[in-house]
Amino acid sequence: MKKTVRHQAVEILTHISQSNAFAGDLLDSCLEKQSLSRTADGRLLTHLVYGVLRMRGHLDWILARLYRGNYSKMEENIKNVLRTGLYQLRFSDRLPAFAVVDEAVKIAGRVHSRAGGLVNAVLRSYLRGPDLCSFPDENANPAEYIAAYHSHPLWLVKGWLDLYGRKDTEALCAADNEMPPLTVRVNPLKSGRRGLTEKLIQAGFQAEETPWSPEGIHIAFAPLPVQKTVFFADGLLRIQDEASQLISYLVNPRKGQKILDVCAGSGGKTTHLAALMKNEGRMVAMDRNLEKIEQLQNDASRMGIRIIEAIRADGELPLSSEYHNQFDAVFVDAPCSGTGTLRRNPEIKWRLQPGDIDRHAGTQNSILRNAAAAVAPHGILVYATCSLLPRENDGVVRQFLADCPHFRLGPPDSPAVLNLTDPNGILRTYPHRHSMDGFFGAVFRRRI
Numbered sequence: 317m318k319k320t321v322r323h324q325a326v327e328i329l330t331h332i333s334q335s336n337a338f339a340g341d342l343l344d345s346c347l348e349k350q351s352l353s354r355t356a357d358g359r360l361l362t363h364l365v366y367g368v369l370r371m372r373g374h375l376d377w378i379l380a381r382l383y384r385g386n387y388s389k390m391e392e393n394i395k396n397v398l399r400t401g402l403y404q405l406r407f408s409d410r411l412p413a414f415a416v417v418d419e420a421v422k423i424a425g426r427v428h429s430r431a432g433g434l435v436n437a438v439l440r441s442y443l444r445g446p447d448l449c450s451f452p453d454e455n456a457n458p459a460e461y462i463a464a465y466h467s468h469p470l471w472l473v474k475g476w477l478d479l480y481g482r483k484d485t486e487a488l489c490a491a492d493n494e495m496p497p498l499t500v501r502v503n504p505l506k507s508g509r510r511g512l513t514e515k516l517i518q519a520g521f522q523a524e525e526t527p528w529s530p531e532g533i534h535i536a537f538a539p540l541p542v543q544k545t546v547f548f549a550d551g552l553l554r555i556q557d558e559a560s561q562l563i564s565y566l567v568n569p570r571k572g573q574k575i576l577d578v579c580a581g582s583g584g585k586t587t588h589l590a591a592l593m594k595n596e597g598r599m600v601a602m603d604r605n606l607e608k609i610e611q612l613q614n615d616a617s618r619m620g621i622r623i624i625e626a627i628r629a630d631g632e633l634p635l636s637s638e639y640h641n642q643f644d645a646v647f648v649d650a651p652c653s654g655t656g657t658l659r660r661n662p663e664i665k666w667r668l669q670p671g672d673i674d675r676h677a678g679t680q681n682s683i684l685r686n687a688a689a690a691v692a693p694h695g696i697l698v699y700a701t702c703s704l705l706p707r708e709n710d711g712v713v714r715q716f717l718a719d720c721p722h723f724r725l726g727p728p729d730s731p732a733v734l735n736l737t738d739p740n741g742i743l744r745t746y747p748h749r750h751s752m753d754g755f756f757g758a759v760f761r762r763r764i
Contacts, residue, residue, distance in 0.1 A: 321357045322400060323423045325364040329396040332369070332663050339365050339663055353541055360410070367407060368399045369662040370493045373467035375399045375406070378449040382441045383434075394431050397424045401439050406446070413443055462486050467493060471670050472655070479706065484748070488704075491748035496659040498535045499526060499752075500542060501556040501584075503619045505591050509533065512552055519545070528750065529561040530732055531588075551619035556584045557660070559702075559745040559752040563649065564588040565730035566698045566743060566757045571596035573644040578602050578631045578687045583612030583624075585649055590621045600639070602629040631683040639690045645698065646690045650680040652701040652708050656754025659747055673707045680712045681719075688720050691762045697723060700757040704746070709756040713742075716760070723760040733757075 319327070328342050343362055352358030368375065379398050380387040387395075401420035405413055417439045424431035442449070452460035459477055463470040466489035476485040502509045509525055513533055516523040520539040526532030533553070535542065547553050564585050569575050571594040580586045580601035590599045601624050603609050609626045616624045629635075631648070653676055654664045684699055691697050699716070701708050717723065727741030728734070736750070737743050743757035 320419065320423070321361045322364065322419055323426065325361055325368070326393065326396045326400055326423055326427070328361075328365050329368055329400070330393045333392045333396065333666075336667070338661060339369060340661070353544075363408070364400055364403065366495075366662065368396070368403045369666070371403060371407065371467045372399060372662075372666060373463060373469070374465060375402050375467075377451065377464040378402060378406075378442065379438065381449045382438045391428065393427045394424065394434070397427060397431065397435055398438055401435065402442060405439065405442060417443070458482055462489055466490055469665055469668070472665065472668075475705065487748040488746065491746075492658040492662070492665075494659060494747075496557070496747075496753070497751065498538065498542070499556065499558050499561075500533050500535060500553040501529070501561050501588060502531045502533065503552055503554065503587075503591055504531060505595055505620050506550070507552045512547065515547065519547075526558045526561075528732070528736065528752070529558045532556075532558045532561050534558075549618070554584065554587065554615065554619065556588070557657075557753045559656070559750070559755040560584060561588065562733050562736065562743065562745070563698075563700045563755060563757050564592060565732040566700065566728045566759050567592075567645050567647050567696070568728060568730040569593045569597070569645055574598045574600075574642060574692075576600045576602070576639065576643040576646045576687070576690050578646065578648050578683060578690075579650060580608070580612055580626070581605075581649065582608045583615050583626075585647070586612060586624060587616055587619055587621055589647065590616070590623050591619070593623065595621060595623055597623055599624045600643075601626045602631060604628060604630040631686060632679060634686050635689055641690070641692050643690050643692055643695060645696045646687050647698045647700075648680075648684055648687045649700050650683055650708075650712075652676050652680065652703040653705055654702055655704045656702040656745075656747070656756075660753065673705055676703075677707050677712055680708060681715050684712065684716050685719055688716075688723065688760075688762075691723075693762060693764055695762050696726075697760040697762070698757065699760065700743075700755060702753055702755050704754045704756075709758075710742075713758050720760075722763050724763060726759050726761040728757075728759050 331337055347353045347358050397420055401416055404416045421432045421436045424435040451465045454461040459474050463473040468489045502512050513523050521535055522537035523533050523535050526534055542548055569589050569592050577586045580603045586601045613626050658665050688697055733743050745752055745755045
């Protein structure tokens with residue numbers, strides 16, 4: 317028997333729960349394999365998977381009070397049947413309530429022979445009294461209320477309350493549960509932003525220029541996936557969040573310079589830097605993941621970029637002496653918790669643990685110190701994360717300045733980021749304030 321869309325959603329959610337897989341990758345694979353892209357079933361599958369991931373804490377709070385046993389010990393696949401059913405009852409009106417429950421019971425029976433009755437009892441209990449499962453008192457227990465109602469881990473909410481206060485923390489958590497905008501970056505080697513925006517509109521897209529990034533375009537509606545367009549195939553654009561685009565302006569490279577990207581990944585910022593260099597100069601891009609290097613090379617080729625030398629190397633290890641004191645700018649887009657990207661990757665908040673943050677910070681400190689060796693006299697070193705946690709950001713900056721006194725913190729040169737920097741010249745963006753991902757970026761200048 318063919319599995320329904322809702323059953324497939326449960327299976328994807330369980331796969332995510334039991335592995336380090338990301339929803340986007342699993343959904344792309346499923347949609348492509350079953351030719352579901354741009355179909356009603358494809359949209360429903362995406363809606364359910366991301367909806368449950370974003371609101372999992374909220375759903376679990378309710379389910380734990382409806383279930384008569386120990387909810388924490390329930391099998392993950394049965395939890396996901398309940399989560400998917402409750403999400404539809406609470407946040408979606410695409411099916412009548414009786415149909416949602418009936419479908420959930422059928423899926424439960426295929427997941428576990430004795431789960432149907434349990435799922436039926438729990439969901440019908442919710443329907444009998446949807447308002448009986450009260451959340452913590454928001455005034456007496458603000459951290460517990462925000463964590464449960466806005467679906468974030470309690471430890472993360474407590475940290476943000478200490479850092480940002482009640483109003484901003486609640487707004488940030490609410491923003492994390494919203495659908496992020498689809499944003500693309502124009503490739504200035506092949507097109508201007510205004511011209512490409514007009515071409516997109518003529519092709520049926522709802523498109524407008526971003527307020528912060530000079531190369532960004534927001535797409536509110538797309539008649540087909542951006543990756544399936546001639547604009548993508550011809551290398552005129554790349555999908556990239558606006559905040560991620562702004563990070564390249566901290567480096568602010570010029571044509572003819574020598575630039576080292578120590579943690580290049582699949583190349584979103586690397587190709588941007590090369591384009592800002594007008595395809596003139598030397599760009600060395602490192603990453604330890606061979607698959608990402610291949611993605612970078614493919615993307616660079618598509619976008620007409622010729623100056624990138626992509627090599628496999630681990631930034632946690634000391635750089636080869638041939639790179640010492642050689643580069644006008646060295647860029648470290650460090651691996652991090654990703655807490656600034658929870659709108660796009662909601663699964664992160666359920667697998668991240670408090671102890672992970674110290675581990676990330678240790679890695680970030682090592683990479684930054686190693687990268688510093690490649691900076692030429694009077695050159696710059698740029699450090700960036702997509703984290704909203706001080707341990708990975710300001711804490712790493714302080715440690716680096718203590719370890720490397722021949723560097724000083726300095727403001728960025730580009731006017732594109734000046735209105736988003738604090739008095740120390742550090743870039744900070746936030747989903748609830750700027751409608752883009754949360755990023756942190758600092759510029760260090762070598763004194764000698």
